[in-house]
Every structure is written in C-alpha cells, then in structure tokens.
Amino acid sequence: MTNTIDAGSSFPLGATLNDEGVNFSLYSKTASAIELLFFDSVDDARPSRVIPLDRQRHRTYHYWHVFVPQVSSGQLYGYRVHGPFDPSRGFRFDPQRLLLDPYGRAVAVPGNYDRHAASRPGDNTAQAMKSVVTALSGYDWEGDRPLRHPYARTVIYEMHLAGFTRHPNSGVPSCKRGTYAGLIEKIPYLQDLGITAVELLPVFQFDPQDCPPGRVNYWGYCPVSFFAPHVAYSSRQDPLAAVDEFRDMVKALHRAGIEVILDVVYNHTAEGNHEGPTFCFRGLENSAYYILEPDRANYCNYTGTGNTLNANHPVVRRLIVDSLRYWVVEMHVDGFRFDLASILSRDESGRPLANPPVLWDIESDPTLAGTKFIAEAWDAGGLYQVGSFVGDAWREWNGKFRDDVRRFVRGDEGMVSALATRLLASPDLYAHKEREPEQSINFVTCHDGFTLNDLVSYNEKHNEANGEQNCDGANDNYSWNCGAEGPTTDREVERLRERQIKNLLVLNMLAIGTPMLLAGDEVRRTQQGNNNAYCQDNELSWFDWSLVDKHAGLRRFVKLLVACRLDPNRDTADHGTTLAEFLGHARLHWHGVKRDDPDWGPQSHSLAATARAPRLGVSLHWMINSYWEPLSFDLPPVPEGCQGPWRQWVDTARESPEDICEWRCGPPVAGAHYNVQARSSVILILQETQRR
16 A cells, blocks of 8 residues: 555545545635645644645636545544635635535534634634544445335424433433434334424534524534534534434334434625625635625625525535535435525525525436425525425425414414315415425424414514514514413313314325424423524423323324324225325315305305215215314205214313324214314214215
8 A cells, every 4th residue: 555645536526535535625715725634633722734726736617636546434624724814805715724524424523612713813723623534334224225215105293303312301311412323212102292393493413602602603504514414413522423323224114114304504604794704615615615706805695694505506516515515415315405595595695596506416317306495495595485485306394384374273363264275285386386295294383483372372583582672583473372372270271272282293294295393392392482492502492302202182182183184094995095195085075154155255254164075985074273262164955975973083172082083993973963062172973875
C-alpha cells in the first residue's frame, strides 16, 4: 500500500472510503485555495495534519479533490477555504473558519462547541463541529427494505424523536432516553396504537444553539448537514454510532410494520443571516448555496430564519437529490415531509417557477420511485401552494383542512359547507389534478401550534417561557377554551373538552385523505398553552407517560378509530378494505337534522350524511352537531337488503367505553330519530345482508 497522496477524483462528492484510503471531493467555484485538515480529537484546536490542495493537480472544473491513503473510518476532518471576502459581490470566504464537508456522513461536536465562535473574528477550530469519515458497508440489514405502504393504508404519527422518550417517567433506561435506541423501546406502544408511519421532526445534524440566549433549539429546524444523523440522539453520543443506531431504529420499526418519514429542511441552514456563523456552505460558495438580495451582501429571507437555500442552483439541486438518495438507499427511509416546500419552487432570484427543476429531479429520480413525498406547500415569504404544488407524486399538508375543521368544531358560523368539502378530500383544492383522494394529508394539530388538548383549553397562546414577550408563534389558532383558560377543576368544562377532542379526532380519521396525528394527542399531552415550543427541551415538550394511564379511555378511542380506519372488516371476509376505500366506493347522501334536507346556511352548525356501499356490505350514517344545544336528527330507514337496525359505532357525548364500540358490535338504535347531544358526533353502522 502506497502512502503517496494522489490527485483523487471529483466523483463521488464527500469522503469516500475504500480499502486503500479515502477520496475527498467538494465543490467551490471561486475559492483560490483549499486545505484539508485532519484531527486526532474533536476538541483539538490544531490539526494533526494539513493537506494543501493544488489548483492544477487537485481541481477538476469547480471540484476540488484528493485521495489520501491509509485513512480509515472515524477520521475527523474539515476544510479551510481561501478566497475573496467581498459581501457586495456575494463572496464570504474566511480561512479562519473550519468548514464541514457538505456531504459528510457524520458530524462530531466538541464539548465546548460555540456557535458564535464561527461569526467572531479569530480561528474557531477548537469550538467547531468536525466531519467524520464514515464506513457505510458492513451493516447487516437482515433483508430489510422500505415498506411502501399505500397512502390509503397509512396513518401518520408526527413525533419528536427525543421528546418521545426523554421524560424520566418514560420507562426507558436513562442511557437511552431521547435517542434512536430509546424509540425502539417504545415500538410496542406504537404498534398497540395502530399507526403505520412515524413522521420524525428533523434528525439531520442541527445546531441546538440556533435560538435566543439561554434557550436551546429543540425542534431542529436548523440543519448544518443534510447527510449526518444528529449525534445527540445517539445513546453513545458518538457520530459513527449514530449512523448504525439510526439504522437499527429503522429496521426495528419496519419489523413492526411502521414506516419512517423524515421531516427534512432543504429550505435554509443554521448559518442564518449576514451576521450569522460560517459552518459550511457560506464559506464554500456563498452565492451558489443561497438566494441573495440584489445588493449581494444580504440574504433573501423567504424562510423567516435569516437565509434561503438556492434550491434550483445545479449544485444545490444535486446536493438535495443526493441527500434524499442517501437516506433511502443507505438508511432505508420510507419518505420525507419537506418543511416550507414552496421554497423549492423559487429560482435564484426568489421568483416562483412554473416547473422547478429540483422538484422534477426529485420526482423523476428512479432511486426514489415509490418514496413518499409530502410537501408543506407554503413558505414565510407569502407563497401558498396548497392544491397547486408542482408534480405528480407529491402529497400536501392540508392547512385548509386544519383550519376549517377547527372552526366548525369551535362553532363558527358559515362552516358547514367547508366541512363537507374537507371530509370529501378537498375537491376544491385537488379535483382539477384528478389525483387520488390521499393527495390531502389531513391534520388538526402538528408540532407547530397547539396540541389537541391545548386547542380546547386556551383562547390565547401563552409563550412567555420562550423569552420573546409572547410575540412568537401564530395568533390565529381557531381555538376555544370551553369556558376556562388553562387547567381547571370544573368537571363540566373538562367533559366538554374531552368531547371536543373526540369530535376533532373523529373528523380527522373519518375524512377522505391521509390522516396525521400529533404524538401525545391521544393522551391529552399539554404544552400549557405554548404554541411555539421550538426552544423548550424540557417537560413542557416531552411526552409525559403518566398520561397514558390517566387518559386510557381517550387512547382506547383513538386506537379503535385507527383500527377501523385501516381495516374495519378485519374479522370478516371483507378483510383488507380500508375505511378510505369504503368511502371512495360509497354513494353519499347529505342530510341536516331532517333527512335529505341539509342546511348549508351560515347559521347552521350541524351536518349529517349517509354513505352506502352495497358491494362492501356496509352503510354508515354520521351526525355532527357543533351547536351548543342537543339536536334531534332523523334517521334514514333501513334499506332493503340490509340487516337492521342501525347500530351505534361512535357517540362522543358518551363516557368511555361507551363512546366507541368495536366495529359492527355496537348497541342497536331504536326509533326514527337520534338525539345528538350538544357539541358531539355520532356514527351509526348498518350491516348488509347480501352482496350486490
């Protein structure tokens, strides 16, 4: 084996390990010189080795590369990049900054890491994150593959990976709390709940110091790498262990039939605005990686975070697609939810494109075929593309579903027609595309905003703990405290809140589309009215496992809703037909309190519908009352060929366990009317006696 440094190759990008050493390659069009630095320890202030890259020998086109023999997995490295510092021309080279490899597969964080050292004058090497050479081969996947659940058979559970097990009462060993390994411990809980996919808040390496002083960035929407799993989520706090521990988690979830969807941030980085730190992209080729203002010294801020990635630049497009491929091929991820996805439709000047190259690159890539793509189809710059997001494979977070369902259940006027539209997969948004109903990702709550408990417990946000004078977070929440602000001992208020929570869950799970639940909503997790807990890495945000027993009845309610959503006929010959498929085949008839007479007027607060699908052997009749008094609804007669009478499946006004019954096993309903209590929902079921 030779010990001679070779010119290396421009492809592949990043640090690529083979039996003889490592090939390093990165992009920089304008740099005048680049040095590759090796370190023995993550806390080292000085490199153990410096390898200058010669412009003639180690550069091909705009790619700088070198092959270094006898380098193995675990080697710490970074780059110094020389070039002009002229912000007015978009250049921000600074050789005092140690830069991460944009394709680095692992990142090591020093014990004295300091975000601000990367923006102050002087060398920041001792306090800088460092890339780590990573061997990807040799991991035993034991035959694992992405699951490829169809959307019609998908129920998404959005969760913070660390917060799910970080609470001391989680029952997870202390060494595993808040880690990939800790999540594995809780897979039986997820299986019992019945969900089919977890959607994890960002797990790419992020900067926890990207937040106000004295706080910590908990959510992780501030990436410093698009390839490295967050090292703090490793039970061993080791960058290489994080890679395998993440894969262990994916493999274990797949064995349980649960897909892994990652919330990904390809719209900005933790480098912030023109006063922010230089970690990587800014110091490599600032004007390529970011959308700049016309003065070139400042950053366009369509994200609300200080900068915006230049997603349709060829180099950034390649970075994004390569990142997605990596997480699918090497990490076996099933899908991605794209934060502020509308950013990806903007050009290098920030203007929206009719056919954004990066979106079509993602959609048409054969490696990514079958992968779930979910868009948060808006951005902080005012671009709102719900119902019009570019591409054929993309699903969308349906913010209009969230708002309209909240407003109807709260009792707002003029919402009956809007509710019907949302229950039918939002044809006002998606019918023009002739998409399948699951185009719409239906949700009432998510990480960003109130939890379901807080939605019915607070009229106003209470974000004082964030240290921003309660000025952060959304002001329009369409919430209602049911008569008391925050926790209360008033039993009637508590009963009403429980009923409202069930109403919201029923509408989310009954609607045609793909439902998403926020972790902890099934047990009334609270953030004490904080609707922007991005900087609260404490018990305010963590899953409180004592609630599992305290609210066992609500958890049972959710569990049965999910089970019937996915396979209502699981104990019959019709096993395998989802509720979404049933509704898609059903003949639907709308009613009001009077049969065949729906009231679409602005003063109406009630709606009923009958869905009959003789081929599938069942009919449903649901009655929704958001009025503040009970209403008597006419019941449709039992059709010929059906086995009467109607049977109750759901009645949110009843106490557990009578609020929901096993499918087809509920009590019979006598008479021609049903008294639906104030602010409650009822679903009845009718068995067909024969197929047609």
